[in-house]
Amino acid sequence: MRVRTIAFLVLAALAIWFIAANTGSVTIRLWIPTVTLPLWIVLTVTLLVGIVLGVFLARRRARR
Template structure:
């Protein structure tokens, strides 16, 4: 892997199998892989209290919903900040 610099403000990239890939992209892929592994490894059931009812769900489902909600909220905040 070789570092590719095309200017002072160009994003950092690495060459992987002949393709330039941003380091940020590699980080996101690694974190997504770890999150999926963590969710798949936790298969027990948990009881969650929602204001009044108590619901029993598999832990992987709770973690997946939390991950998706975090991604949606992060994407919303990122786009909102980019508009400024």
């Protein structure tokens, strides 16, 4: 197994643990509306947006 794969698995496990440990509710202001959501949902959406942006930028860089 490559070091890169092991590092990815460790980071993924830490991210899942961090998301699962934060279960309280937070209030988020989205310009006009204010939304109250569980923190784990906010963290999961943030993680997914980061993954999508990372994949997009990696593919764009690979095309050059």
